[in-house]
Amino acid sequence: MGNSLQDQLLKAGLVNTQQLKQVKTEKRKENRQSQGHLEARGESRQRLLEEAAEKARRDRELNLKRQEDLRRREEENSIRQLIHAHRLSRAGGEIAYNFQDGGRLRRLYLTPEQQRSLIAGHLALVRQDAEIELVPRETAENLLTRNASLVLVLNQATVKTAPAATDEEDPYAAYQVPDDLIW
Numbered sequence: 031m032g033n034s035l036q037d038q039l040l041k042a043g044l045v046n047t048q049q050l051k052q053v054k055t056e057k058r059k060e061n062r063q064s065q066g067h068l069e070a071r072g073e074s075r076q077r078l079l080e081e082a083a084e085k086a087r088r089d090r091e092l093n094l095k096r097q098e099d100l101r102r103r104e105e106e107n108s109i110r111q112l113i114h115a116h117r118l119s120r121a122g123g124e125i126a127y128n129f130q131d132g133g134r135l136r137r138l139y140l141t142p143e144q145q146r147s148l149i150a151g152h153l154a155l156v157r158q159d160a161e162i163e164l165v166p167r168e169t170a171e172n173l174l175t176r177n178a179s180l181v182l183v184l185n186q187a188t189v190k191t192a193p194a195a196t197d198e199e200d201p202y203a204a205y206q207v208p209d210d211l212i213w
Contacts, residue, residue: 109176113156117163120144129155129183131162138162151187156180 154170
């Protein structure tokens, strides 16, 4: 049992000494070649590591893009819900209100109360998908912070203020300018 397989084959007469020497030299050559392949294995291992790192980087970029798309869709849905929850009905509108939408001039029919509120800045016109909606000023200001391109008309609120203090050195302070002056 202590004899190797080669010795046992030699004793049984199945192989001769010349064949054993040839097998030993072939094994030595294979070992030498495999040592040379260790360097090649190291290079291939390095290449595999680089490819894995590149794949991980691409996967991270793809994941970030997916997360950004998901966040953008959630933001669009929350904007739609906000507009839908605060929109005002324009039913019974009889006065045409013209406004500019991009490069086009558009017309919307409003009630007289809605027209006055829109002109005064208490109401605003916003875009929801392909529709134009009438919403309160607070909702439009909220939309301005999220997506300013959705707000089409938001007039400055008219607030009556006290007359400004007159400057003591103003030579025209004694002359009042009429409000209805047309130039």
